[in-house]
Amino acid sequence: xxxxxxxxxxxxxxxxxxxxxxxxxxxxxxxxxxxxxxxxxxxxxxxxxxxxxxxxxxxxxxxxxxxxxxxxxxxxxxxxxxxxxxxxxxxxxxxxxxxxxxxxxxxxxxxxxxxxxxxxxxxxxxxxxxxxxxxxxxxxxxxxxxxxxxxxxxxxxxxxxxxxxxxxxxxxxxxxxxxxxxxxxxxxxxxxxxxxxxxxxxxxxxxxxxxxxxxxxxxxxxxxxxxxxxxxxxxxxxxxxxxxxxxxxxxxxxxxxxxxxxxxxxxxxxxxxxxxxxxxxxxxxxxxxxxxxxxxxxxxxxxxxxxxxxxxxxxxxxxxxxxxxxxxxxxxxxxxxxxx
Amino acid sequence: xxxxxxxxxxxxxxxxxxxxxxxxxxxxxxxxxxxxxxxxxxxxxxxxxxxxxxxxxxxxxxxxxxxxxxxxxxxxxxxxxxxxxxxxxxxxxxxxxxxxxxxxxxxxxxxxxxxxxxxxxxxxxxxxxxxxxxxxxxxxxxxxxxxxxxxxxxxxxxxxxxxxxxxxxxxxxxxxxxxxxxxxxxxxxxxxxxxxxxxxxxxxxxxxxxxxxxxxxxxxxxxxxxxxxxxxxxxxxxxxxxxxxxxxxxxxxxxxxxxxxxxxxxxxxxxxxxxxxxxxxxxxxxxxxxxxxxxxxxxxxxxxxxxxxxxxxxxxxxxxxxxxxxxxxxxxxxxxxxxx
Numbered sequence: 114x115x116x117x118x119x120x121x122x123x124x125x126x127x128x129x130x131x132x133x134x135x136x137x138x139x140x141x142x143x144x145x146x147x148x149x150x151x152x153x154x155x156x157x158x159x160x161x162x163x164x165x166x167x168x169x170x171x172x173x174x175x176x177x178x179x180x181x182x183x184x185x186x187x188x189x190x191x192x193x194x195x196x197x198x199x200x201x202x203x204x205x206x207x208x209x210x211x212x213x214x215x216x217x218x219x220x221x222x223x224x225x226x227x228x229x230x231x232x233x234x235x236x237x238x239x240x241x242x243x244x245x246x247x248x249x250x251x252x253x254x255x256x257x258x259x260x261x262x263x264x265x266x267x268x269x270x271x272x273x274x275x276x277x278x279x280x281x282x283x284x285x286x287x288x289x290x291x292x293x294x295x296x297x298x299x300x301x302x303x304x305x306x307x308x309x310x311x312x313x314x315x316x317x318x319x320x321x322x323x324x325x326x327x328x329x330x331x332x333x334x335x336x337x338x339x340x341x342x343x344x345x346x347x348x349x350x351x352x353x354x355x356x357x358x359x360x361x362x363x364x365x366x367x368x369x370x371x372x373x374x375x376x377x378x379x380x381x382x383x384x385x386x387x388x389x390x391x392x393x394x395x396x397x398x399x400x401x402x403x404x405x406x407x408x409x410x411x412x413x414x415x416x417x418x419x420x421x422x423x424x425x426x427x428x429x430x431x432x433x434x435x436x437x438x439x440x441x442x443x444x445x446x447x448x449x450x451x452x453x
Numbered sequence: 454x455x456x457x458x459x460x461x462x463x464x465x466x467x468x469x470x471x472x473x474x475x476x477x478x479x480x481x482x483x484x485x486x487x488x489x490x491x492x493x494x495x496x497x498x499x500x501x502x503x504x505x506x507x508x509x510x511x512x513x514x515x516x517x518x519x520x521x522x523x524x525x526x527x528x529x530x531x532x533x534x535x536x537x538x539x540x541x542x543x544x545x546x547x548x549x550x551x552x553x554x555x556x557x558x559x560x561x562x563x564x565x566x567x568x569x570x571x572x573x574x575x576x577x578x579x580x581x582x583x584x585x586x587x588x589x590x591x592x593x594x595x596x597x598x599x600x601x602x603x604x605x606x607x608x609x610x611x612x613x614x615x616x617x618x619x620x621x622x623x624x625x626x627x628x629x630x631x632x633x634x635x636x637x638x639x640x641x642x643x644x645x646x647x648x649x650x651x652x653x654x655x656x657x658x659x660x661x662x663x664x665x666x667x668x669x670x671x672x673x674x675x676x677x678x679x680x681x682x683x684x685x686x687x688x689x690x691x692x693x694x695x696x697x698x699x700x701x702x703x704x705x706x707x708x709x710x711x712x713x714x715x716x717x718x719x720x721x722x723x724x725x726x727x728x729x730x731x732x733x734x735x736x737x738x739x740x741x742x743x744x745x746x747x748x749x750x751x752x753x754x755x756x757x758x759x760x761x762x763x764x765x766x767x768x769x770x771x772x773x774x775x776x777x778x779x780x781x782x783x784x785x786x787x788x789x790x791x792x793x
Contacts, residue, residue: 132645137754179791195781305472414477441535448526451519
């Protein structure tokens with residue numbers, strides 16, 4: 114992003130009728146959106162959220178508290194409007210689509226469903242790469258297309274990146290271990306809720322995968338190929354596409370953040386467009402955010418994914434833009450500015 | 454509150470299509486609203502927020518970064534729609550009123566303004582009690598009436614408690630010191646932004662007031678009389694009135710929380726109706742919340758007051774109720790519940 118407008122944006126928010134910096138992170142969002150939109154009157158008229166879905170071969174290793182078929186079932190739940198992300202999107206006026214990047218079934222067509230399937234799930238990355246490089250590239254492209262095709266018919270100024278895929282916290286944690294150099298015990302959490310034994314198993318599985326693949330920590334495509342998931346690849350592609358269109362991108366929990374990290378490694382210029390939606394209970398997310406120089410906006414002890422944390426933060430971005438546009442300055446309101 | 458419905462509410466949220474507890478604080482809010490409304494289908498149709506305003510004699514001691522006349526100017530700003538809380542209430546569909554509890558001017562009438570003035574500001578509590586006991590009682594009653602009169606014409610299920618009053622972080626901090634037994638250096642912060650010297654002066658002022666008055670730590674009326682402000686008394690009265698009507702009450706920053714603490718000391722039964730809107734940058738707020746057994750829902754590094762943190766949290770309470778009502782259960786959605 115072109116940051117030349119940033120001082121003017123900061124000056125404008127500083128002259129609003131409030132103590133200096135008193136609106137904390139909302140002020141930071143207001144400045145960031147001014148920079149992204151190259152305007153001191155940033156505006157978010159239209160919001161969209163994608164839930165990218167895919168299955169994971171690594172579930173064979175017993176890394177999840179839920180059976181693999183829950184990916185399909187939850188996609189059906191999204192399409193029926195009954196999941197948390199449906200409720201959240203209705204609450205905040207956010208358009209929602211589900212993108213099938215690699216779910217292990219064939220869905221019948223549905224208005225909310227975008228078919229971008231590359232394969233019916235990844236391979237088990239503890240024994241072979243999760244996908245081929247061709248598949249990884251196709252998945253990135255498909256994710257980008259999902260965003261661009263939607264943007265062509267109904268443009269949005271902000272997009273949230275959600276995901277669904279049983280087993281995908283293992284993929285995300287493996288990627289974050291590889292990039293950050295942290296050990297699996299520092300990064301791997303309970304995901305949807307594995308017990309102590311499950312957590313130990315999950316850490317061993319990731320250690321084994323890292324020993325097998327020895328991925329270079331700064332090669333996004335290689336990380337995706339060896340350890341990724343199709344929904345992570347879809348998000349990475351959509352992030353790059355959205356940033357290229359000047360759209361603010363809101364990440365969600367550890368999986369969405371790991372996918373954002375892949376996008377960042379492939380194309381560091383996306384950084385200025387990224388907002389870290391929420392702080393996940395999963396400890397590895399912090400390491401990924403730190404690597405990108407991002408700080409999570411909210412912390413509500415969420416560990417759901419789907420885009421739920423992103424949805425709440427998208428509303429706060431909207432609030433921040435509105436504050437920038439509508440709030441009076443000391444001069445406009447005839448208020449003494451004090452000794453600040 | 455009658456907590457007998459709580460296990461059923463918890464059971465209902467646990468059967469929703471998500472890992473156990475994965476929506477963190479939103480789940481806690483859903484359960485709390487079920488208890489308050491005695492219903493497993495809690496609903497927030499109508500939201501209201503009051504900004505209680507008053508002036509403070511203690512500003513003579515140089516405790517604020519802003520001159521006293523800013524209280525009047527900011528009330529005018531609220532009435533003109535230009536302050537942060539106006540923007541926030543528009544964003545979240547929250548009805549707004551400003552209650553003049555004790556501002557040092559005579560306002561002309563305005564549709565948003567409720568006149569409940571007891572006196573044109575408190576006395577300087579470093580040399581005498583901030584108000585008489587009769588004034589404190591009148592202010593509590595006036596605050597209750599402000600809520601009840603509004604509730605009679607347009608009932609709400611949730612109410613936010615905001616405030617405006619140059620000097621009122623000193624009043625709030627003094628009350629919190631007295632109740633918690635913590636020292637002024639542990640409780641007193643920079644308010645709207647005093648510098649190091651101002652902070653030192655503010656702490657000395659509060660130490661002096663505490664030595665002069667020696668208030669008992671559990672007598673809400675005495676604390677209010679000796680150290681309070683009219684807007685704090687108004688909030689205390691409104692909190693008690695709202696809880697008595699089964700309305701959820703959302704507190705805001707350190708001042709709103711200190712006023713909630715006064716209400717809690719006078720009538721501990723309000724506790725179950727209280728939601729701690731946001732975590733303030735002011736360290737003393739934590740002590741007040743802890744005393745009431747509350748945890749702040751959001752932390753956005755705010756230190757503005759006006760009800761801005763409460764407004765955001767009122768929306769999250771709405772979201773929580775909607776999640777309780779609309780989200781599908783594992784059985785309804787045909788999703789396997791896993792080994793949770």
